[in-house]
Amino acid sequence: MSKKLLEINDLTYSYPDGTRALDGVSLMIDEGERVGIIGPNGAGKSTLLLHLNGILGQNGCVRISGMEINRSNLKDVRRKVGMIFQNPDDQLFCPTVFDDVAFGPRNLRIPEDEVARRVRQSLEAVGLMGFEERSAFHLSFGQKKRVAIATVLSMEPELLAIDELSSNLDPGTRRSMIQLLKELGGTQIIVSHDLDLVSQLCQRVIILNNGQKIAEGETREILRNQELLKANDLL
Numbered sequence: 001m002s003k004k005l006l007e008i009n010d011l012t013y014s015y016p017d018g019t020r021a022l023d024g025v026s027l028m029i030d031e032g033e034r035v036g037i038i039g040p041n042g043a044g045k046s047t048l049l050l051h052l053n054g055i056l057g058q059n060g061c062v063r064i065s066g067m068e069i070n071r072s073n074l075k076d077v078r079r080k081v082g083m084i085f086q087n088p089d090d091q092l093f094c095p096t097v098f099d100d101v102a103f104g105p106r107n108l109r110i111p112e113d114e115v116a117r118r119v120r121q122s123l124e125a126v127g128l129m130g131f132e133e134r135s136a137f138h139l140s141f142g143q144k145k146r147v148a149i150a151t152v153l154s155m156e157p158e159l160l161a162i163d164e165l166s167s168n169l170d171p172g173t174r175r176s177m178i179q180l181l182k183e184l185g186g187t188q189i190i191v192s193h194d195l196d197l198v199s200q201l202c203q204r205v206i207i208l209n210n211g212q213k214i215a216e217g218e219t220r221e222i223l224r225n226q227e228l229l230k231a232n233d234l235l
């Protein structure tokens with residue numbers, strides 16, 4: 001039997017202003033699976049991802065590799081879950097690309113020569129060798145998204161969660177991102193409005209709307225259901 005990497009059980013979340021963003025969401029993801037999460041603007045996709053490493057709510061509803069996320073194990077959880085935010089500016093804050101990608105491993109007090117090896121490997125994976133001394137502030141959106149992915153790869157996470165992968169990427173960069181994620185393997189959660197990208201990458205897809213899981217199934221089946229897609233503003 002395959003191992004469960006992520007288990008979410010009846011997750012409900014309201015923001016401090018009272019907006020209910022998630023309403024009883026349950027889902028499971030096996031190790032090695034690549035799962036797409038689709039849904040209209042405001043569906044709760046980003047809110048869901050922010051629960052995967054305890055940025056929002058640590059209310060016992062989320063387990064990573066069997067470990068319940070709570071206040072006492074956030075450090076371990078963040079080592080396991082690599083989160084790529086919708087907006088890369090939320091993720092990049094160091095003076096150089098090298099420092100951004102090195103930030104996580106240095107925080108774990110990994111020796112500097114191993115840090116340098118991981119930075120090199122991660123930048124190579126996203127096709128940004130030679131960008132080490134550049135400042136992320138002055139890169140294009142697609143380049144920033146790549147650096148954001150590298151900052152997470154350098155942590156060698158068990159689960160990669162990517163919010164809004166293809167918005168603002170040129171077709172070539174989009175294609176190379178798809179290729180990169182295929183090559184990376186591992187367990188991945190991909191939030192996107194790009195149904196073609198989701199169909200290329202994900203065996204399984206989940207539709208969220210109004211904070212609820214509306215449908216879940218094989219990508220081919222779900223994307224063939226035009227009524228379902230239209231009803232959820234995906235078509």
Ligand SMILES: Nc1ncnc2c1ncn2[C@@H]1O[C@H](COP(=O)(O)OP(=O)(O)OP(=O)(O)O)[C@@H](O)[C@H]1O
Pocket residue numbers: 015016017019020021039040041042043044045046047048086
């Ligand atoms: N910080 C916040 N405070 C209050 N409400 C919020 C906050 N962030 C998001 N929301 C609300 O929570 C709901 C879910 O938002 P979320 O950002 O998770 O949607 P999404 O599916 O990621 O949408 P998009 O496709 O536009 O990125 C929306 O109604 C949104 O207005």
Ligand SMILES: [Mg+2]
Pocket residue numbers: 045046047086163
């Ligand atoms: Mg979002």
